[in-house]
Amino acid sequence: MAKIVCVLYDDPTTGFPTSYARDDIPTIESYPGGQTAPSPKAVDFKPGALLGSVSGELGLRRFLEEQGHTLVVTSDKEGPDSVLDRELPDADVVISQPFWPAYLTAERIAKAPKLKLAITAGIGSDHVDLDAAIANGMTVAEVTYSNSISVAEHVVMMILGLVRNYIPSYQVVVDGGWNIADCVERSYDLEGMNVGTVAAGRIGTAVLRRLAPFDVKLHYTDRHRLPESVERELNLTFHPSAADMVPHCDVVTINAPLHPETEGLFGDELLATMKHGSYLINTARGKIADRDAIVRALESGQLAGYAGDVWYPQPAPADHPWRTMPHHGMTPHISGSSLSAQTRYAAGTREILESWLGGTPIRDEYLIVDGGRLAGTGAHSYSTRV
Template sequence: MFQSIVFVFRSSVLQTSAGGKKIVGVFYQASEYADKNPNFVGCVEGALGIRSWLESNGHHYIVTDDKEGLDSELEKHIEDMHVLITTPFHPAYVTAERIKKAKNLELVLTAGIGSDHIDLLAAAAARLTGRADAHLDSAQELLPGYQQVVQGEWNVAGIAHRAYDLEGKTVGTVGAGRIGRLLLQRLKPFNCNLLYHDRIQINPELEKEIGAIFEEDLDVMLPKCDVIVINTPLTEKTRGMFNKEKIAKMKKGVIIVNNARGAIMDTQAVADACSSGYIAGYGGDVWFPQPAPKDHPWRYMPNHAMTPHTSGTTIDAQLRYASGVKDMLDRYFKGEDFPTENYIVKEGELAGQYK
């Protein structure tokens, strides 16, 4: 199995896929790290390991990390490229303006998971078709403890006064799709009280096996939770969902882990709540925008465990999503259809979870 891939293509692509194609890949630069591992394929230098395969089949493959602005390398190729490959770790934002310019665009592949870098409403309006395809140790202990070690200090009390066990705590996931369900299953051995909120209730047998309780009303679930894990897609409904008012419904001292997308959170509301101590800990590696600017408030707020967006880009994951991209491209070149269940946008209609 390969990691989920997102693609967007024009409805006629399966009838017009013959001939050499212009393919643009947008990845991050690995620089001096590029040669340290032969399987490091998710970067500009590695180019997903598909350059020779593409070029030997008569396709033109351009790879860059330059994606922002009208004078970027990506922008130079917008009008005549047929395929765009990008990643959630260094996303090329497929805006309404770019969709309008991309007259030849037939396919957009995301090497990773997520579709929020694509304007889905604009894609639907343009009648494109698309496919989308825990570890909860408290950062309150790990990061301050590490800082003590490297600074030559030893102050257990400075950490222990706000450290808790996970066992017996109430953990709620906002979103119970594939990742949310896996989270619930993996937390069961920790003897947590497990809650979940989603637009659809999961299979009753699995729900019983896990011991998770469905919460139809998010506002009812939030004040019950010691830990909240966000696993919902970024949509127009979830963008900015966790604002000042929503955070105020949570317990004081809540820990939030964001496995989804940074834009689901109100950036300043999170920073303010961490600064006041209302949020005891905020962790994740998803930001908005990405890369995060140097003055992003989450870099400097207290009680956070933020990292660059690296969770889905291990060497193993890179090999999976590179394989997935190659598989999707191979289907595309052969004019083969894609599995129905994998569509995000089909003939102008958004999938249910994105409406």
């Protein structure tokens, strides 16, 4: 029998919900490109429920315990006395989320000799040391595409929020004011702007498709160039690197995975080549942007705005400078954890567990590391240091 340790974020401060704003959510059966949505044999939850917090348990407890497995669910993940660290030595599986990552460092993996599977409930497995996972014969899997469209929608919202100066204007209303000049002194139209994405995978391409109707000029860079038919359809301009692309853009959105090639990419040097007064959106990973360089660029006016919902570390400390820097639109890491997305990534987590526990192959698009190497989606999206 297996021991599964599941690290999830805390319940709402008002308590676990007993009702929801909506009675149902749309059923998504497949994604653009044809990949089918998660298809476990069954689920033990109602779609649209809060599944990503501790009491939601990703809807896994009944399924696992009826088969005799042990499930430990916690939000306590930091430090040697955390529940995660106490439970790791005899854990077979660790489930974590990008929103509340259980950082599976090489040190932690070394202390978990039974650990064979790390699952990301969502997408993005950079919180796992992939080199250590490879060296230790682990499998790393994530629920690819489960919340890609959720993130793409969040990106478009943040672009419009910054360019149209929405957040300060909303605050004027909350504060009882009506000074229109205060609201519009930093408000522009997105129409006609040059918008570029760093990476045009599932999320980046979805962002481009959603922005095309805004009559913007679209740019992208990716180590895998899109088919000519897609470039023609969306009137895309391809650039061989971020350094080549960003000087042309009024808005840049980062939609790349974190790996050695992207870590610290947006530092002082690259930011200095961007248009003065441009906007930067980062819903990918916090460490792709240099923390202090972003603050400097906003304070100097090199950036007109920065928005994102990814930080390092996560959760971000109360004194993290991105909380108080000017002209930002930051959120905690929520872009891929809407209740709609949770339905899919919880179902996908169960599908991965059903395969692994049943000794059948995990579908290729969910694999990041397997058989001592990068595999599946991991081979396409990640690089390692070895």
